[in-house]
Amino acid sequence: MADTGKKQVPLRLSAKLYEAIAAWAEDDFRSINGQIEYLLTECVKQRKKNGKYVSDTIDEPLELDIK
Secondary structure, three states, rough: OOOOOOOOOOOOOOHHHHHHHHHHHHHHOHHHHHHHHHHHHHHHHHHHHHOOOOOOOOOOOOOOOOO
């Protein structure tokens, strides 16, 4: 098997979060794995852009129903 330079990472997600990412991936014409990689890449770019590891509002509760 050729080394593609990518690492495999086991990831556990709640069923609701998985379903939300799967729907989003379908909307963006990506695989679920591709969508997760895209989202993580965008987060890293944003961190590099503003120099912060987390957002200013990290302690505010999210209004997401993905548990």
